[in-house]
Amino acid sequence: MKKLRKALCLTLAAVLMTGTLTACGNTDSGTGGNSAASDTDSTESSVSSDAGVFKIGGIGPLTGGAASYGISVKNGAQIAVDEINAAGGIGGARVEFNMQDDELDAEKAVNAYNALKDWGMNILMGTVTSGCGVAVAALSSEDNMFQLTPSGSSVDVIKDNTNVFQVCFTDPNQGIGSADYIGQIGVAANDGDMVSRVAIIYDSSDVYSTGIYEKFVEASSSQPYEIVSVEAFTESSKTDFSVQLQKAKDSGAQLVFLPIYYQEASLILSQAVSMDYNPVFFGCDGLDGILGVEDFDTSLAEGLILLTPFAADAEDALTKAFVAEYQKRFNEIPNQFAADAYDAIYIIKDAIERSGATPDMSISAMGDALIGAITQISYNGLTGNDMTWEVTGEVNKAPKAMIIVNGVYQGL
Amino acid sequence: MISLITYLINGISLGSVYAIIALGYTMVYGIAKMLNFAHGDVIMVGSFTVFWGISMQGFNPVLSVLLSIALCITLGITIEFIAYRPLRGAASSLVVLITAIGVSYFLQNIALLIFGANTKSFTSLINFGPVRLFEGQIIISGETIATIITCLIIMVCLTLFIKKTKPGQAMLAVSEDKGAAQLMGINVNGTITLTFAIGSGLAAIAGILLCSAYPSLSPYTGSMPGIKAFIAAVFGGIGSIPGALIGGILLGVIEILGRAYISSQMADVIVFMVLIIVLLVKPTGILGRKLQEKV
Numbered sequence: 001m002k003k004l005r006k007a008l009c010l011t012l013a014a015v016l017m018t019g020t021l022t023a024c025g026n027t028d029s030g031t032g033g034n035s036a037a038s039d040t041d042s043t044e045s046s047v048s049s050d051a052g053v054f055k056i057g058g059i060g061p062l063t064g065g066a067a068s069y070g071i072s073v074k075n076g077a078q079i080a081v082d083e084i085n086a087a088g089g090i091g092g093a094r095v096e097f098n099m100q101d102d103e104l105d106a107e108k109a110v111n112a113y114n115a116l117k118d119w120g121m122n123i124l125m126g127t128v129t130s131g132c133g134v135a136v137a138a139l140s141s142e143d144n145m146f147q148l149t150p151s152g153s154s155v156d157v158i159k160d161n162t163n164v165f166q167v168c169f170t171d172p173n174q175g176i177g178s179a180d181y182i183g184q185i186g187v188a189a190n191d192g193d194m195v196s197r198v199a200i201i202y203d204s205s206d207v208y209s210t211g212i213y214e215k216f217v218e219a220s221s222s223q224p225y226e227i228v229s230v231e232a233f234t235e236s237s238k239t240d241f242s243v244q245l246q247k248a249k250d251s252g253a254q255l256v257f258l259p260i261y262y263q264e265a266s267l268i269l270s271q272a273v274s275m276d277y278n279p280v281f282f283g284c285d286g287l288d289g290i291l292g293v294e295d296f297d298t299s300l301a302e303g304l305i306l307l308t309p310f311a312a313d314a315e316d317a318l319t320k321a322f323v324a325e326y327q328k329r330f331n332e333i334p335n336q337f338a339a340d341a342y343d344a345i346y347i348i349k350d351a352i353e354r355s356g357a358t359p360d361m362s363i364s365a366m367g368d369a370l371i372g373a374i375t376q377i378s379y380n381g382l383t384g385n386d387m388t389w390e391v392t393g394e395v396n397k398a399p400k401a402m403i404i405v406n407g408v409y410q411g412l
Numbered sequence: 413m414i415s416l417i418t419y420l421i422n423g424i425s426l427g428s429v430y431a432i433i434a435l436g437y438t439m440v441y442g443i444a445k446m447l448n449f450a451h452g453d454v455i456m457v458g459s460f461t462v463f464w465g466i467s468m469q470g471f472n473p474v475l476s477v478l479l480s481i482a483l484c485i486t487l488g489i490t491i492e493f494i495a496y497r498p499l500r501g502a503a504s505s506l507v508v509l510i511t512a513i514g515v516s517y518f519l520q521n522i523a524l525l526i527f528g529a530n531t532k533s534f535t536s537l538i539n540f541g542p543v544r545l546f547e548g549q550i551i552i553s554g555e556t557i558a559t560i561i562t563c564l565i566i567m568v569c570l571t572l573f574i575k576k577t578k579p580g581q582a583m584l585a586v587s588e589d590k591g592a593a594q595l596m597g598i599n600v601n602g603t604i605t606l607t608f609a610i611g612s613g614l615a616a617i618a619g620i621l622l623c624s625a626y627p628s629l630s631p632y633t634g635s636m637p638g639i640k641a642f643i644a645a646v647f648g649g650i651g652s653i654p655g656a657l658i659g660g661i662l663l664g665v666i667e668i669l670g671r672a673y674i675s676s677q678m679a680d681v682i683v684f685m686v687l688i689i690v691l692l693v694k695p696t697g698i699l700g701r702k703l704q705e706k707v
Contacts, residue, residue: 204677232677239626296533
């Protein structure tokens with residue numbers, strides 16, 4: 001009897017272990033390290049291998065709540081890397097790209113960074129999100145590795161880290177940009193008037209959300225509208241928004257500002273409808289991706305306005321070519337994250353060319369060279385023209401507002 | 413005043429979901445004297461089954477719900493048989509508790525493997541519109557009404573089942589004294605299996621209601637409501653069925669009112685504070701019986 005019990009315990013333990021291991025296996029295959037490598041292999045022939053290889057690492061959520069961002073970044077960067085290799089690489093050196101999953105978890109992002117260093121990464125194109133970025137930037141600044149984040153928009157990512165630069169706006173800039181947009185350009189409320197009463201719902205447990213929220217409030221004091229309700233939620237209570245919406249509704253807000261990620265926003269939109277509340281919803285780049293939520297009723301997002309630097313329907317040749325290629329390869333319309341990542345790879349290329357860095361340089365020497373070069377370049381890309389960088393790591397470019405009409409983004 | 417009523421209704425609705433989940437915890441604890449921490453994840457499995465049935469296979473909603481309940485019952489029985497039964501009577505109850513946590517991770521990871529980590533938007537199964545009272549000042553959504561009514565029906569049925577049927581009486585007997593019940597010819601293992609079956613079936617219903625009201629679904633959907641429902645079970649008196657109802661609804665109301673009148677980011681602080689206070693003041697919960705230590 002005792003033996004039997006022992007056997008059962010062991011079987012159970014084995015079953016549990018297999019479950020965990022298979023799950024890990026899945027995560028690994030999803031990180032795209034392998035697929036990225038095979039993609040670059042196909043274009044290898046056109047580049048001589050004597051000049052060495054620039055190994056660019058990427059870190060972002062490929063699974064989990066913000067997976068849409070990470071996958072977009074991975075896809076966008078891969079297109080740029082393949083294009084560069086097909087056109088002869090950077091100064092004759094091939095580019096390899098390896099994206100690791102962080103599941104939107106700072107601890108896993110640090111693991112990913114160490115894994116990429118073992119792989120031989122020279123330059124880091126990441127992280128995709130701010131929370132992970134703060135953790136990783138602490139390590140990369142110790143190594144003085146050149147780090148360019150496509151979408152980690154918190155100031156904390158670049159603060160005190162001379163080696164970290166951003167492709168996207170910082171959160172304060174998004175907050176100020178949103179306040180300016182609502183106050184100066186104006187948004188028509190659904191009752192016909194211009195918006196004068198604004199409510200905010202933000203995630204107090206998230207650095208991205210609080211960063212935008214604080215600056216938005218600060219910048220709003222000089223604007224012609226009034227903030228009538230400020231409500232928060234946290235990581236562990238992000239399904240029920242009935243109270244926050246009820247308060248916004250009671251305060252008569254015509255516009256609800258959502259400096260949050262798309263997943264919670266999709267719930268807010270559907271709960272607002274069920275309580276007959278119909279304000280204008282306004283958000284930042286975190287809302288990008290809301291149309292891609294599986295089974296999401298896109299009619300709920302009708303009229304949603306977001307500040308994002310990239311429009312897939314823009315008419316310029318660069319955007320058109322990128323969108324066509326992205327659709328061909330990944331069967332969906334690219335969002336801002338894909339565009340940020342595509343730009344990030346080309347910005348790295350520009351900086352390498354400007355500095356004359358070569359793959360055989362040490363991580364720190366290459367870091368110094370690229371840090372010096374990026375502040376001198378001016379880049380025209382998908383997410384903005386004449387983009388320049390401050391020594392602090394901040395980018396200078398102009399924001400664009402988008403509105404969702406008939407289930408697609410439209411420039412405002 | 414109007415908003416207070418709205419908050420109360422929302423609180424009762426949220427609390428009803430907690431109550432249905434708490435039933436699973438409380439029944440299993442009452443009879444098997446173990447905390448089944450995998451219960452929250454059975455909820456998730458139930459919701460995913462309905463999502464799979466309706467959105468991926470195009471089944472009829474009623475069929476999907478029945479399928480989901482059947483699957484959860486099977487799952488509950490299987491978990492009990494494979495993971496818990498061999499450990500029953502093991503040296504420490506801690507062993508079963510840790511196994512339950514293991515099962516919980518197992519279910520989450522299986523769901524991750526099958527459905528991926530992306531959040532799915534769950535299509536609500538409730539297709540009657542909101543009810544408007546006081547010239548539209550109070551709007552009660554169809555989901556809210558359905559949740560509260562379902563919760564009441566379940567409570568009445570379950571109470572009748574335990575009071576009026578033989579298997580129900582057997583449950584009472586086993587919870588009272590396992591050894592004596594066995595001596596009286598009650599199949600203890602069978603009764604525990606039945607308890608798991610009922611608890612898991614209820615978890616499926618709770619999952620469907622939860623995801624109809626808050627239409628997002630991920631492999632981690634069940635964990636937080638599971639923990640809150642566990643608090644509700646302790647709050648009401650673990651092992652007591654009416655206690656689960658009272659604990660669940662009170663907790664839902666406290667959570668919503670706390671969020672509305674104290675601070676929207678402190679909702680969970682308040683909920684967990686309630687647990688601590690209850691444990692300090694009345695460790696057996698509102699309706700919990702004080703157990704005499706046997707000499």
